[in-house]
Amino acid sequence: MTANRECYDVIVVGAGPAGSTAARKLAMAGCSVLLIDQATFPRDKHCGGLIPIKALRLLDFEIPKRSTLNDIYSITLYSHSMKASTHQDYQLLGKTVHRKDFDHILLNQAIAQRVRFYQGTRLQHIVEEKGYIRVITSTDEYLCSKVLGCDGSGSIVKGFVEGELPLDRYKMGFAVNGLLSVNQREAFEDFKLFSVPLAFSMGWAIPQGNCINVGIGGPSYQKKQLADHFKEHIAKVARLYPSSGEPKNFRGSFLPAGGFRRKVQKGNILLAGDAAGLVDSFTGEGIYYAMQSGSLAAEKIIQGKTSEFEAACKQVFHRQLQKSLIFSLLCYKKRYTELSFLRNLQCSKFCKTIKSK
Numbered sequence: 500m501t502a503n504r505e506c507y508d509v510i511v512v513g514a515g516p517a518g519s520t521a522a523r524k525l526a527m528a529g530c531s532v533l534l535i536d537q538a539t540f541p542r543d544k545h546c547g548g549l550i551p552i553k554a555l556r557l558l559d560f561e562i563p564k565r566s567t568l569n570d571i572y573s574i575t576l577y578s579h580s581m582k583a584s585t586h587q588d589y590q591l592l593g594k595t596v597h598r599k600d601f602d603h604i605l606l607n608q609a610i611a612q613r614v615r616f617y618q619g620t621r622l623q624h625i626v627e628e629k630g631y632i633r634v635i636t637s638t639d640e641y642l643c644s645k646v647l648g649c650d651g652s653g654s655i656v657k658g659f660v661e662g663e664l665p666l667d668r669y670k671m672g673f674a675v676n677g678l679l680s681v682n683q684r685e686a687f688e689d690f691k692l693f694s695v696p697l698a699f700s701m702g703w704a705i706p707q708g709n710c711i712n713v714g715i716g717g718p719s720y721q722k723k724q725l726a727d728h729f730k731e732h733i734a735k736v737a738r739l740y741p742s743s744g745e746p747k748n749f750r751g752s753f754l755p756a757g758g759f760r761r762k763v764q765k766g767n768i769l770l771a772g773d774a775a776g777l778v779d780s781f782t783g784e785g786i787y788y789a790m791q792s793g794s795l796a797a798e799k800i801i802q803g804k805t806s807e808f809e810a811a812c813k814q815v816f817h818r819q820l821q822k823s824l825i826f827s828l829l830c831y832k833k834r835y836t837e838l839s840f841l842r843n844l845q846c847s848k849f850c851k852t853i854k855s856k
């Protein structure tokens with residue numbers, strides 16, 4: 500390799516949950532790792548902030564109590580006409596956080612394992628040379644043997660894995676969300692999901708300290724309808740919290756639409772997390788998938804079995820992503836969501852998927 504350039508075993512692009520998890524694991528196994536991110540940390544991330552228990556279980560360190568907001572013990576699913584089914588669990592289902600804090604904790608854990616981290620460094624181009632890969636960024640060029648793209652839903656690395664495919668509008672999702680301030684301390688352990696009259700779409704209300712994070716998401720080809728329906732959704736949620744104030748901080752953002760047919764690898768270039776399109780299409784939940792796929796990619800690199808990564812991803816995620824598609828389709832069908840036994844069943848099944856793989 501060229502002598503006057505910094506040279507690494509692995510360059511990880513993106514320091515979200517996927518990138519930090521992977522970089523830490525690689526460094527712990529003795530790999531030299533460069534982690535780059537275009538943002539300056541701590542950086543915020545547009546999110547509902549619910550970390551499911553199955554994601555928290557992947558951590559081998561504690562998240563300090565001061566960095567978490569609410570403990571979630573129940574899930575309520577609302578039909579189109581606002582009939583509710585609640586599944587109350589005796590076990591913790593998840594915790595809510597500010598992503599700024601959570602992602603920063605994961606990043607610091609990676610840095611503590613001697614991962615070199617360059618922030619404010621944007622990936623621009625990847626060139627595969629004979630025997631090594633040249634990574635061109637906004638600040639410098641680096642060399643490595645493997646690249647792991649954890650650069651989120653607008654991934655640049657993905658372009659090198661998938662080739663110049665036209666953007667598939669069915670693979671991209673869109674979400675609008677905002678915060679509703681509330682005074683009451685009731686129902687602050689409850690994660691609420693709402694059926695909405697748009698295909699493969701879902702509304703949510705997630706407690707976050709003294710606010711409720713309210714949002715609606717679905718396939719990006721329905722972006723306009725989602726934005727139009729958001730007002731109605733906010734009004735529905737506000738009726739459940741009579742003391743709620745004015746909604747604030749609205750934003751729209753893209754996320755993968757979920758589904759399970761994904762290309763996540765080309766030779767020594769791998770993808771994890773949102774960059775790999777790994778998101779639950781029923782809830783839009785992706786933090787577990789990001790951490791788990793980042794960890795899986797690291798594991799295959801450490802074992803020298805990168806060629807097995809795509810098959811391993813399929814084995815670990817395929818069934819669950821398939822199930823989440825079925826859930827979201829059932830929630831769209833009005834006549835199904837109005838049947839209480841079906842709603843109850845969906846609710847308890849969903850609880851199971853939040854708790855385990």
Ligand SMILES: Cc1cc2nc3c(=O)[nH]c(=O)nc-3n(C[C@H](O)[C@H](O)[C@H](O)COP(=O)(O)OP(=O)(O)OC[C@H]3O[C@@H](n4cnc5c(N)ncnc54)[C@H](O)[C@@H]3O)c2cc1C
Pocket residue numbers: 512513514515516517518535536537538542544545546547548549550551620621622623649650651652653654655674675676705714752753754771772773774778783784785786787789
């Ligand atoms: C509105 C909304 C609500 C959500 N709510 C939840 C929820 O409650 N629970 C849940 O589990 N999931 C939720 N998700 C999904 C979740 O946020 C993502 O699945 C998760 O953040 C994916 O992690 P990641 O590490 O793959 O990517 P990200 O967290 O997006 O991190 C990617 C990183 O890459 C960096 N980057 C991007 N491009 C470049 C580049 N060219 N060069 C260098 N760096 C780059 C970015 O700065 C960023 O730091 C939500 C998503 C949205 C949009």
